Amino acid sequence: MKILVAIKPVPNPDEKVKIRPDGSGIVLDNIKMVINPFCEIAVEEALRIKEKQGGEVVILTVGPKEGEQQVRTALAMGADRAIQVEAEKGLDSLAVAKFLAKVVEQEKPDLVILGKQAVDDDNNQVGQILAALLSWPQATFASKIEFLDGNKKAHVGRETDGGIETIEVPLPCVVTTDLRLNEPRYASLPGIMKAKKKELKVIPSASLGVDAAPKVKVLSLASPKERAGGRKVADVAELVAKLKNEAKVL
Amino acid sequence: MGMTTELTDYMGFQALLTAEEKLVRSTARKFVNEEVLPIIDRHAQTETFPAHLIPMMGDLGFYGPNLPEKYGCAGLSNVAYGLLMYELERGDSALRSFASVQGALVMYPIYTYGSDAQKEHWLPRMAAGKAIGCFGLTEPDFGSNPGGMRTQAVREAGGKWRINGSKMWITNGSIADVAVVWAKTADGIRGFLVEKGAPGFTAPQMKGKWSLRASVTSELIFEDVRVDEETGMLPNARGLKGPLSCLTQARYGIAWGALGAADACYQTALEYALNRIQFDKPIASYQLQQRKLAEMVTEITKGQLLALHLGRLKDQGTCTFDQVSMAKMNNVNIALEVARSARTMLGANGIMGEYPIMRHANNLESVYTYEGTHDMHTLIIGEKVTGISAFR
Ligand SMILES: Cc1cc2nc3c(=O)[nH]c(=O)nc-3n(C[C@H](O)[C@H](O)[C@H](O)COP(=O)(O)OP(=O)(O)OC[C@H]3O[C@@H](n4cnc5c(N)ncnc54)[C@H](O)[C@@H]3O)c2cc1C
Numbered sequence: 001m002k003i004l005v006a007i008k009p010v011p012n013p014d015e016k017v018k019i020r021p022d023g024s025g026i027v028l029d030n031i032k033m034v035i036n037p038f039c040e041i042a043v044e045e046a047l048r049i050k051e052k053q054g055g056e057v058v059i060l061t062v063g064p065k066e067g068e069q070q071v072r073t074a075l076a077m078g079a080d081r082a083i084q085v086e087a088e089k090g091l092d093s094l095a096v097a098k099f100l101a102k103v104v105e106q107e108k109p110d111l112v113i114l115g116k117q118a119v120d121d122d123n124n125q126v127g128q129i130l131a132a133l134l135s136w137p138q139a140t141f142a143s144k145i146e147f148l149d150g151n152k153k154a155h156v157g158r159e160t161d162g163g164i165e166t167i168e169v170p171l172p173c174v175v176t177t178d179l180r181l182n183e184p185r186y187a188s189l190p191g192i193m194k195a196k197k198k199e200l201k202v203i204p205s206a207s208l209g210v211d212a213a214p215k216v217k218v219l220s221l222a223s224p225k226e227r228a229g230g231r232k233v234a235d236v237a238e239l240v241a242k243l244k245n246e247a248k249v250l
Numbered sequence: 251m252g253m254t255t256e257l258t259d260y261m262g263f264q265a266l267l268t269a270e271e272k273l274v275r276s277t278a279r280k281f282v283n284e285e286v287l288p289i290i291d292r293h294a295q296t297e298t299f300p301a302h303l304i305p306m307m308g309d310l311g312f313y314g315p316n317l318p319e320k321y322g323c324a325g326l327s328n329v330a331y332g333l334l335m336y337e338l339e340r341g342d343s344a345l346r347s348f349a350s351v352q353g354a355l356v357m358y359p360i361y362t363y364g365s366d367a368q369k370e371h372w373l374p375r376m377a378a379g380k381a382i383g384c385f386g387l388t389e390p391d392f393g394s395n396p397g398g399m400r401t402q403a404v405r406e407a408g409g410k411w412r413i414n415g416s417k418m419w420i421t422n423g424s425i426a427d428v429a430v431v432w433a434k435t436a437d438g439i440r441g442f443l444v445e446k447g448a449p450g451f452t453a454p455q456m457k458g459k460w461s462l463r464a465s466v467t468s469e470l471i472f473e474d475v476r477v478d479e480e481t482g483m484l485p486n487a488r489g490l491k492g493p494l495s496c497l498t499q500a501r502y503g504i505a506w507g508a509l510g511a512a513d514a515c516y517q518t519a520l521e522y523a524l525n526r527i528q529f530d531k532p533i534a535s536y537q538l539q540q541r542k543l544a545e546m547v548t549e550i551t552k553g554q555l556l557a558l559h560l561g562r563l564k565d566q567g568t569c570t571f572d573q574v575s576m577a578k579m580n581n582v583n584i585a586l587e588v589a590r591s592a593r594t595m596l597g598a599n600g601i602m603g604e605y606p607i608m609r610h611a612n613n614l615e616s617v618y619t620y621e622g623t624h625d626m627h628t629l630i631i632g633e634k635v636t637g638i639s640a641f642r
Contacts, residue, residue: 014283015256032256034276072269073276186281189311189324189334192273 001055001151003046004109005079006100006130007039009063009070010120023220025090026120035070038115041177044184045145046113047078053147056080058107062099064089068200075195076187082198083107087205087212095212097129102208104134109172110151116141116176127176137169141178147171257336258513260551263558267329274315274330278337281310286341291603293464297457299344299425300464308379312338312349314357321361321373329561332506336557339507340514343613344465346507351421352376354499356383356430359441362495363487365480368443372428384426384453386417386470387493393419394626394641396432397490401472403433403442409479411435413442413472419620423468424455430484431470432493441484441492442477450475461616463609498571501621502564505577506557508617509550511610512585516546518605519592526597533595542591549584557581572634579627586614 011017012032020027035043046057059074059082061067071082085099104112117124131138139145143164144157151171158165159178169175187195205212233239244250257264257279264272285303293300307313316331317323326334331353339346360372375381392398401415413433423429429451431442444451450473455466477483484492520543523534533539560577563569589611593600601608618624629641 012256030256030259032276069269069272073273076273076277186310187273187277188309189274189277189315189326189330190319190322191311192270192277193319193324193326195273196270 001049001053001111001147002058002107002109003049003055003111003113004058004060004104004107005039005042005046005074006060006062006112006114006126007043007070007074008036008061008096008115008118008120009033009067010036010118013037013119019221019223023222025218025221033066033070035073036115036118036120038117038119038177038179040074040115040184041179041181042113042115042175043074043077043079044182045142045177046111047185048182049111049145049147050078053151055110058083058109060100060103061085062087062091062096062205071200072192072195073187075198075200076192077185078191080198082200083203084200085203085205085208090214091212092214092216093123093125094129094215095210097126097133098210098212099205099208100126100130101133102210103203104130111154111171111173111175112136113175113177116178127174131174134174136173138174138176139167139169140176142175143178143180145175145181257340257510258516258547258550259554260547261555263551263554266558267333268327271327271330271333274326275333275337277310278312278334279340281306282337282341282345286338286345287606290342290345290464291606291609294342294344294609295463295603297459297463299348299466301425303345304348304379304382306379307345307349308377311377312353313377313379314353314361314373317353317357317361317373317377321369322377323357323373327561328502328564329558332503332557332561335503335507336510336513338510340510342464342609343507343511343617344462346503346510347421347462347465350500350503350507351385352379352383354503355385355496356428358499359385359430359484359487359492359496360443363441363484363492364443365485368481368484371481372443381427382422382425384420384422384429384468384470385493385496386420386423386429386431387497388417388419390416390418394623396493397439399432399434399439401431401433403435403440405435405479406476410476411442411479411483413444413475413477415472417470419456420453420468420470421620422466423453423470425466426453429453429470430496431472438489439492441487443482443484444470444472444475444477445482448475448477459616461612461614463612494571497621498574501574501578502560502569504617504621505553505560505574505581508582508585508614509553509557511614511617512546512550512553512581512588515585515589515592515607515610516543516550518607519543519546519595522596522599522605539595542595546588546591549588553577553581553584572630575622575627575630578621579624579631582614582617583624586611586618589614 017026057079059079062085139156141159146155311324315324315326319325403413429444633639
């Protein structure tokens with residue numbers, strides 16, 4: 001099976017980020033970028049599918065040149081080759097999906113798999129828009145993927161609030177990954193050295209004829225309120241009393 | 251316990267790294283954050299080695315990663331290797347020691363001095379973590395002066411060697427599948443490969459350390475142990491140069507590794523100082539504490555640039571053992587000072603296992619002593635600049 005995995009570089013979620021003084025974005029200097037954790041799960045799933053049934057795993061990213069580092073990480077995890085659509089920072093979901101759709105048309109994969117959302121903006125849109133642009137079926141929030149009938153269709157377990165919903169989609173399709181689909185592997189040291197020799201094709205965004213003008217404008221960003229310090233209680237009785245009388249949640 | 255997740259980089263030394271070197275560091279850092287930091291204090295407290303990490307580190311290619319791909323290794327630059335050591339020792343010196351011994355003190359001599367058959371037999375397994383090695387040079391009566399060793403190997407009829415003697419302070423000794431053992435022969439010092447379970451060979455663990463508690467340290471005892479010349483002797487190592495060349499490899503890694511321990515201590519102290527309020531202000535706002543932090547970050551930064559430059563020299567093939575001595579001596583020394591200074595900044599909390607500082611400080615006492623004591627490296631540098639040896 002030929003699998004295209006779209007990945008997005010995001011600021012390391014373990015680090016504290018600061019908002020720029022003018023509120024226009026976050027300070028990215030000295031912040032380490034990583035593969036969006038949901039996209040990393042997508043890479044892992046693609047690799048597992050390939051390990052089971054053979055095929056090819058192609059990494060795709062849209063964005064500035066610096067993203068190459070995260071693409072190399074995905075190659076080091078074991079993907080076969082990569083495509084980078086080199087575009088300016090700050091594209092909105094629609095523009096990204098349009099670029100992805102162009103590359104999907106060129107590459108003709110059997111499956112496109114990507115994270116359900118990127119942990120920087122939490123938009124949760126690219127997969128859905130991509131499926132719409134391609135007129136392909138979509139299975140979002142996947143926690144389990146099974147292929148049937150010689151890869152003609154897939155059963156995808158979807159994480160919903162109430163539990164797992166399993167749906168059937170014909171291939172080719174778009175799948176977005178949820179947290180519990182798998183645990184991504186580390187890029188091994190030999191993998192990192194092998195990744196050096198793997199193909200990374202760069203496509204200038206201008207060559208794809210896409211209208212990438214933003215439709216969404218971020219007006220402002222604000223930090224969550226500082227949390228007040230906690231308090232220690234002596235015993236369960238005091239805790240229950242406080243939950244009843246002060247927090248009024250019981 | 252808060253944890254900052256990026257390494258300290260005051261001078262932007264990471265801009266001098268290649269893409270692969272950065273990736274290697276990220277893998278190692280992630281591994282340490284996820285697999286080591288959550289469990290390491292418990293292992294240090296109970297004096298146990300986290301053995302479940304051995305195969306994981308093998309899968310990731312952490313053993314002998316600067317050796318060629320042909321033997322299942324990664325073929326990394328020496329700088330990438332150094333960054334790996336930095337991150338591992340940020341976790342704990344025990345882990346870095348394990349990887350140093352496996353890669354620099356066992357795989358390296360087999361690769362450099364072994365026969366093709368020995369290389370093919372041992373290197374791929376050791377790279378994968380399926381076989382563990384140890385390096386026996388030090389003896390109860392010969393530490394800084396290994397040339398005086400008493401362990402002896404005598405050639406017997408039928409292509410066999412008989413080994414007698416004992417080694418002490420041997421990292422991984424009791425858990426090793428193979429020991430690289432240096433012994434005196436009629437022909438000078440030679441290296442042998444003694445396998446676990448060889449009749450007459452025992453490796454009792456030395457318990458009761460206050461340092462490197464998560465590392466296995468052992469005695470090796472040889473009572474008429476017989477090994478085959480073909481499989482059990484390194485054909486191409488002759489004289490003290492053999493073991494010393496291995497030590498140069500390991501010391502190079504230590505020069506990087508010690509900085510990882512120092513970084514963990516510095517970052518812990520910095521974060522603590524920013525959050526700990528005394529006299530209504532964070533202790534980080536007082537000049538005395540700022541001075542400690544400034545000194546720590548300055549020494550770490552100098553150490554990083556020294557290690558990086560040494561690594562580049564090593565990659566060019568021009569680095570000399572006395573340059574490695576300088577980096578080992580300096581970086582371990584400053585790491586120990588950083589750890590002690592960081593310890594004071596945490597007050598009482600500084601002695602607790604909840605924070606990594608006391609563990610690192612105690613570990614670094616061993617690192618200061620093994621692989622050539624601080625004093626011996628001082629004298630190596632002294633000999634280099636004066637032309638006069640002050641240690642013989
Ligand atoms: C935890 C741990 C793990 C170790 N792992 C290994 C291992 O895996 N394999 C191995 O072979 N060894 C290992 N060692 C041994 C280590 O390499 C030795 O401890 C080290 O070489 C010092 O030897 P020593 O302890 O006998 O000290 P000594 O040589 O007795 O030195 C004692 C003191 O005298 C000083 N001194 C000695 N000679 C001179 C001189 N000429 N001039 C001035 N001062 C001098 C030293 O600097 C030191 O301060 C390990 C040690 C430790 C603590």
